[in-house]
Structures are given as C-alpha cells and as structure tokens.
Amino acid sequence: xxxxxxxxxxxxxxxxxxxxxxxxxxxxxxxxxxxxxxxxxxxxxxxxxxxxxxxxxxxxxxxxxxxxxxxxxxxxxxxxxxxxxxxxxxxxxxxxxxxxxxxxxxxxxxxxxxxxxxxxxxxxxxxxxxxxxxxxxxxxxxxxxxxxxxxxxxxxxxxxxxxxxxxxxxxxxxxxxxxxxxxxxxxxxxxxxxxxxxxxxxxxxxxxxxxxxxxxxxxxxxxxxxxxxxxxxxxxxxxxxxxxxxxxxxxxxxxxxxxxxxxxxxxxxxxxxxxxxxxxxxxxxxxxxxxxxxxxxxxxxxxxxxxxxxxxxxxxxxxxxxxxxxxxxxxxxxxxxxxxxxxxxxxxxxxxxxxxxxxxxxxxxxxxxxxxxxxxx
Amino acid sequence: xxxxxxxxxxxxxxxxxxxxxxxxxxxxxxxxxxxxxxxxxxxxxxxxxxxxxxxxxxxxxxxxxxxxxxxxxxxxxxxxxxxxxxxxxxxxxxxxxxxxxxxxxxxxxxxxxxxxxxxxxxxxxxxxxxxxxxxxxxxxxxxxxxxxxxxxxxxxxxxxxxxxxxxxxxxxxxxxxxxxxxxxxxxxxxxxxxxxxxxxxxxxxxxxxxxxxxxxxxxxxxxxxxxxxxxxxxxxxxxxxxxxxxxxxxxxxxxxxxxxxxxxxxxxxxxxxxxxxxxxxxxxxxxxxxxxxxxxxxxxxxxxxxxxxxxxxxxxxxxxxxxxxxxxxxxxxxxxxxxxxxxxxxxxxxxxxxxxxxxxxxxxxxxxxxxxxxxxx
Numbered sequence: 108x109x110x111x112x113x114x115x116x117x118x119x120x121x122x123x124x125x126x127x128x129x130x131x132x133x134x135x136x137x138x139x140x141x142x143x144x145x146x147x148x149x150x151x152x153x154x155x156x157x158x159x160x161x162x163x164x165x166x167x168x169x170x171x172x173x174x175x176x177x178x179x180x181x182x183x184x185x186x187x188x189x190x191x192x193x194x195x196x197x198x199x200x201x202x203x204x205x206x207x208x209x210x211x212x213x214x215x216x217x218x219x220x221x222x223x224x225x226x227x228x229x230x231x232x233x234x235x236x237x238x239x240x241x242x243x244x245x246x247x248x249x250x251x252x253x254x255x256x257x258x259x260x261x262x263x264x265x266x267x268x269x270x271x272x273x274x275x276x277x278x279x280x281x282x283x284x285x286x287x288x289x290x291x292x293x294x295x296x297x298x299x300x301x302x303x304x305x306x307x308x309x310x311x312x313x314x315x316x317x318x319x320x321x322x323x324x325x326x327x328x329x330x331x332x333x334x335x336x337x338x339x340x341x342x343x344x345x346x347x348x349x350x351x352x353x354x355x356x357x358x359x360x361x362x363x364x365x366x367x368x369x370x371x372x373x374x375x376x377x378x379x380x381x382x383x384x385x386x387x388x389x390x391x392x393x394x395x396x397x398x399x400x401x402x403x404x405x406x407x408x409x410x411x412x413x414x415x416x417x418x419x420x421x422x423x424x425x426x427x428x429x430x431x432x433x434x435x436x437x438x439x440x441x442x443x444x445x446x447x448x449x450x451x452x453x454x455x456x457x458x459x460x461x462x463x464x465x466x467x468x469x470x471x472x473x474x475x476x477x478x479x480x481x482x483x484x
Numbered sequence: 485x486x487x488x489x490x491x492x493x494x495x496x497x498x499x500x501x502x503x504x505x506x507x508x509x510x511x512x513x514x515x516x517x518x519x520x521x522x523x524x525x526x527x528x529x530x531x532x533x534x535x536x537x538x539x540x541x542x543x544x545x546x547x548x549x550x551x552x553x554x555x556x557x558x559x560x561x562x563x564x565x566x567x568x569x570x571x572x573x574x575x576x577x578x579x580x581x582x583x584x585x586x587x588x589x590x591x592x593x594x595x596x597x598x599x600x601x602x603x604x605x606x607x608x609x610x611x612x613x614x615x616x617x618x619x620x621x622x623x624x625x626x627x628x629x630x631x632x633x634x635x636x637x638x639x640x641x642x643x644x645x646x647x648x649x650x651x652x653x654x655x656x657x658x659x660x661x662x663x664x665x666x667x668x669x670x671x672x673x674x675x676x677x678x679x680x681x682x683x684x685x686x687x688x689x690x691x692x693x694x695x696x697x698x699x700x701x702x703x704x705x706x707x708x709x710x711x712x713x714x715x716x717x718x719x720x721x722x723x724x725x726x727x728x729x730x731x732x733x734x735x736x737x738x739x740x741x742x743x744x745x746x747x748x749x750x751x752x753x754x755x756x757x758x759x760x761x762x763x764x765x766x767x768x769x770x771x772x773x774x775x776x777x778x779x780x781x782x783x784x785x786x787x788x789x790x791x792x793x794x795x796x797x798x799x800x801x802x803x804x805x806x807x808x809x810x811x812x813x814x815x816x817x818x819x820x821x822x823x824x825x826x827x828x829x830x831x832x833x834x835x836x837x838x839x840x841x842x843x844x845x846x847x848x849x850x851x852x853x854x855x856x857x858x859x860x861x
Contacts, residue, residue: 132817418857420847421840438832438860440509442847443840444824449833455815456828458835463798463820470797470819480795483815 116216117244119159120169120208122318123152123180123226124195128471129396129464132455133430136484137175141227142183145394146403152226153183158233162241163222169193169211170226171204190352196363201318202374203366206331206338207359210345213324217346220248222321223371228393229403235389242287243321243385246278250383253330254321255292255376257314257384258391263304266395266465268316268372269296271307272384292382295372314384316372317391326381334378338366397448398461401426415439415451425449426461455483493593494621496536497546497585499695500529500557500603501572505848506773506841509832510807513861514552518604519560522771523780529603530560535610539618540599546570546588547603548581567729573740578695579751580743583708583715584736587722590701594723597625599698600748605770606780612766619664620698620762623655627760630707631698632669632753634691634761635768640681643772645693645749646673648684649761669759672749691761693749694768703758711755715743774825775838778803792816792828802826803838832860 127139134140141152149157156168165186171193172180180192193211195204205223212221222240230236243254257270272290295316299307307313322330331339341362348354367374376382394400404412404426411419415429415436422441427449429436439449448464450457459467474480504516511517518529526534533545542563548570549557557569570588572581582600589598599617607613620631634647649667672693676684684690699707708716718739725731744751753759771777781789781803788796792806792813799818804826806813816826825841827834836844851857 132815418847418850418854420843420850437830438509438857440832440834440836440847442834442836442843444835444837447821447835449835451833453814455817456826456833457817457819458821458824458826459817459819460821466797466819470795470817473795473797477795480815 115248116167116219117163118167118169118212118216118219118221119163120171120212120221120223121152121155121226122201122204122208122223123170123172124176124198124204125227126198127227128468130400131467131471131474132450132452132457132483133428136173138179139176139227140394141225142176142179145400146229150183151229151394152180155224155226155228156184156187158230158236159240160233162237166191167215169208171195171208173198190350194356194359196356196360199363199366200368201371202335202338202369203363205320205327205371205375206335206342207345209324209327209331210342211355213328213346214349217324220244220321220323221327222319224319225317225393228317228391230389230391232389236387238285239287239385239387239389240321242285245285246289246383246385247321247323247326250278251323251326251329251381253326253376253379253382254289254385255382256317256319256321256387257290258317258387260304260308260313260315263301263308264315265298265301265304267393268298269304269307269313270294270316270384271296272312272314276383278383287388288386290384290386292376292384295377314386315391317387317393318371320371321385330375330379330381335367335369335374338374341366396464397426397450397459397467398464401448401461411441415449417441422447424461427451492625493544493596494540495544495546495589495593495596495598496540497548497589497598497600498529498532498603499578499581499585499600500547500549501553501575501581502604503575504604505845507777508844508848508851509827509829509834509860510805515556516553516604517771518602519553519556522777523606527560528606528771529557532601532603532605533561533564535607535613536617537610539614543568544592546585548572548585550575567727571733571736573733573737576740576743577745578748579712579715579746580740582697582704582748582752583712583719584722586701586704586708587719588732590705590723591726594701597621597698597700598704599696601696602694602770605694605768607766607768609766613764615662616664616762616764616766617698619662622662623666623760623762624698624700624703627655628703628706628758629699630703630753630756630759631666631762632759633694633696633698633764634667635694635764637681637685637690637692640678640685641692642675642678642681644770645675646681646684646690647671647693647761648673649689649691653760655760664765665763667761667763669753669761672754691763692768694764694770695748697748698762707752707756707758712744712746712751715751718743773841774803774827774836774844775841778825778838788818792826794818801838804828 123141127134130140169191271294273293276289401412409423412426415427418440420442422444424446429451446461448459500518502516504511507517546568648671650670653666778789786800789803792804795817797819799821801823806828823838825836
C-alpha cells in the first residue's frame, strides 16, 4: 500500500438503492425510505450526507442508487457532483454494490480509505458519529483491516444480525480525541431467536451489525480477490474505466447480470480474518418499520403520534400520518383503537397494528401479483 | 267512534327525523341513517315505504322529518304527495312527533286507523310484516286500544327497551289469514342490564319495544287528552288547520318550542291501560351501529365485509366501506387487523373496532365542540 498524501483521502459511499417496502404506501420504487422526509424537512439521505459535514466534503461522497431513483437523489443533493450519483443497472445484493462503490472511489484515488454506509438509518448524535467514523478511517488507513461499526445492543432484538467480538485491540490513533474501542471480530451471527438474543446481551460480547464498513481500497480489493474472485474481476474492469460515467454504465449493464447475488456479510465479512469492530458511541436506529418510526416523532398525552388532521376518542399509542397534499387532506377519526398505524397517501390507505408492521412487506408482495395495483408500487 | 267507511281508512306515518350520528361519517344532519343506501340501491326510508306496498297507498303515507332533510326525502320518494312530507320545526322527542302525525292524518280522516313507524329499521320479510300490521290495523279499527308491535327477543340485548306482556287476548280479526298473537301490555321496561335481559328472555313474557304503534285517531286523541293535555291541545289546533300546510307550519313554529320534550313511551305507553302487544312474526333489526350493519352485508371467506377497493393480509371480520365517488376512491389495505370498522367518505375517515362502534356518538359530540369541524356534521 502506497502511503502518499492522496492515499489518506477519505471517501464515503452511501448505499441508497433500497426499495423500502416496509414504508408502503409512502415508500414506492421511485421514492424508497431514504428519500422520504420521515422525520421533518429533510429526507434520511439528506440527513446522512449532512451528518458527514466537516469529515468528508460532498465532492468525495458517492451515492449508489437505482435508475428510477437517480433523478430524485440528485434533486435532493444539489451540492453533490452529478457523477457522484452512481446507478446500479439492477439490484444484485450488497457485495456487488460494495464492489461498485470501491471501483468509483479507486478510479479517483487508488489508495483511499472509504466508508460504505446505509442512507436510511437514523442517528441523532452526529458529532459522536463523526468521531467514531474518523477513528475508523484512521485505523483503516494504517492497518490492512476491514472495520465494521458495531452497535452495543440495548435490547434482545431479533431483527438484526449480530457480531461476536473477541480480544480488544490497541490500535494507534491519529486524533488526540480518539476514544473509540476496537475489538477483533470473531463471528457474524444471523438474526437470532429472542432467547439467543437475550444470551447475547448478557455476555456483553455481541454488537448489532449495522452494515457500516470502513476500509482502504487496497484492503477491500485484496479481500474480494481472495473470497469473491468473479466480483473482484468485474471491479477491476470498472476501475479501468477511469472517470468516464458512460463507459462505466455500459460495462455495468454487461457485467451486473452475471454477478452472484450475495450480501457483503456472507461474501466477505464471514470469511475474512482481518475484520475489526469499532464500538459505536452514538445512538442508532435502522427504523425498519412504521412502528420504529413512531419512536422518533412527538406524541400527544395519550401516546398518539398524529401527523394528520385527527380527532381521537379513547385512542392511544397510534401513529397516524397523512401524506396527502394539504388541500386533499381529510379528517381521520380514531375511536377506541390502540397501537394502530394509519398511513394515508394520495392513492392508498394502510391500516396495520404497530406490532405487525413488518407484515407490510407481505402486502407489497401481494400487490405485486395484481397488475391493477402496478401504479401503487 | 264513528264506524263509517272512511273511519277504516288506513294511514302510515313514518318518523324520519333522526340525526343518525351512529353512522358518521356517512350520516350527516342532512342525510341521516334513514336516507342512506346502507343495504344497496335503496335507502332505508325508500325500503320502509316500499314495504307498505299493497297495504297502504303512497297517498296515505306521511313522513315526518326536519327542514334540512325534507328536500332529500321528497327526492327519494317521488310518488308521495308533496304535502305528505311534514316538517317539524325542531326536534321535540317522539310524543310531539306522534301528535303531529296524528294531526295530519286526522285532518284528512278523523276516524282513521294509523301506524307510526320508524323509517330506519331493517325488515327483510315484508310479507309477514304487512300481515302483522294488517292484523294490528284490524284490531285498532274495532277496539279502543293502542297496539304496539313487540319483537320476540332472540338475545339478551341491552340496547332496547322491553315490554312485559300479560294475558293473551282473543281479539276478533277481519282477515281469514290473520294469525297475529296479541297480549295485554303489563309494563314498559327501560334498557336493562345484561343479567336482567337474560331473565327476561327466560320468562318468555318480554318483547323488544321497536317503536311501532297502531291506533285509531280517536283512541290516540283520548290518550293524549288524559295523559298529555298540553300536547293534546296543540294537536287539536293543528287538526283545525285542515289541509293548509302553510297555516300548519306557522302554528308549529309557534307551538313546538312550548311543548314538553317527552318520548311517546314515557308520555303515553307507560301510563295508558289500554295498550296491547302484537307479536311480530317478521325479522327485525334497528341497525343501531356500524357493527349491526355488517350483519346484513355479504362477507368474504375471512369474514370481511369489503365495500371498497381493498387488499387484506391476515385481516378478518372487518367492515370497510368507501363512500367516495368512484374516481376519488383509493386502495384501502388492511394488514393484521380484526373486527375493525373503516369508513371512508369524501371528507373523513373513521376507524373504530366493531365492539366499540357505539362510541361514534361520542366522537360526533366532540366534533360539535370544534367550529372547524362544522362541515363534517
């Protein structure tokens, strides 16, 4: 690894291609979760870019997205250079997206350190987030390791993958403020039962896998070469296109359909021996469902989150969201209901109990089978 | 009582002035329950008039309603003479409405027999209904009795008043097909607890009070004279206006505010000693709430009544009704919900569990306190 000035350049690749079915009817193919203003004036993607302010400039932030979402991504991020919005010709799971992100960064700076981050999570404490990320950049710039940010779990969640950590590592830091704790990663564990999740919590040796990774381009390429040679070969071809978006797009259209559909966890993390875990010291929520969203929005005295023109009688713990244009809004009256999610958009109404919000995916599956509901996807 | 041919003329007065709050947001002040097409192409009022076919001609059917509803009543009942739609200047409970109904009938035919019937109940077996009513007319034409139709109870309902019956009466019938059973009424009992209602059912001596009455005009007037002299005096003034709707309307505006607010049950039925009960042999439902309505509409395999563009996942026993114009309809998606009522109109959405549907009245009370919701009443 060359150790020139440019090799220390920091890049961030935001993965923003998700379909966000769990926020239907608000999320659609063209406007998945990360493009929605779920928490206020700014979309989760805009907040994700804003959160990097002072750490990585917009010129070094890339967004990987889909063709149908690219226009909206560019509209939401006017300060990002047009070429920094990179379009996957199709979904091919996260390992392909990681290789693509690494290729566009490597074409600019072959020795760069880079972070791959989801664009649809909620993190309120941006300062501590930047500190953890800066420490991870430092380590990845000096050591040939794959850094994954691990979230210390606060409850026996069954919806996340876990990482078991081993010995604590004393890694040299650049920053005098650096205080992030690093461990060796021992194992990646898929979503557990609640009993196992409780055990994980008790041991103190497990972290939630938040899908946030930091590495140097050379370290990642060596990992891909060893564990995913076909994806590595495609990645090298993409790097060779240099700065030509048109040439890259042509290559991607040819290569993508031939790539294995495999997640970066399964393709690389579970196989590599040089993975370290940086403990996140910031709050984190992947807001995986309507019920998770309610946690981040203000509530009335009865525990209702009412982002709509609502009247309630004996109703508590409900989330009501009216996303219709102001003139099209109507009164939504809740009588005697508890813990319900009600979402009203221009063309659909969803009603689901909070504790079954994950079933919205099944609903989207069902809509996909009916041609007449095509416009609702 | 004169026994001329005209004294046998049969009249029906339908009471159609209810506010129908329990079917909000579909029912409004201008279109209460009886004017809604809850069961198909025809409103409950239209069905109530149709049900009389062959027994009483439209020229002898009167409808008592309110000023805001009169235009829609006339529109729905084009075969009724215009003067047969009688407007109460304000709601003054049922005794005043009964006196008004008797006055307009008496002005046409002082010795008539007449039925006072609600316009917002559901009765499917029209033939048996007409037979019971014909038998009641016969008895009321020959005997100085107040006939009330009693519904043999099928469950320990707590939402109805009950009538305790005494000895069975052998009354002369005109019709060779007459088979209605008559009893002396012993007592009118207000809505009971479920324990008392169970006792009532076991004795076999109780009937539901359905608010359906038959009497001759002279018999009713004698009853009012004895038990409600103020209302009787007003009624005599109204009869004296003869056939002039304008004179009657002026008198009503003057008299109505001075009348006691009292129900016919409390004002007359509970006090009179000449009340007899005719057992109804027809089905009957007063459809007092959204959940009651669901019993009369078709269901899918999961027990959902879906009068809307609906997609369901793990949803059962729900009632969904979209009353928006076709072009304004949107998909309504139910995921994991049971026994819910969802009603969508042009300007409001209601969500309430079936077993709490009676609380819709509380909601309407709440809307009445907010000037901005005036248009929703």
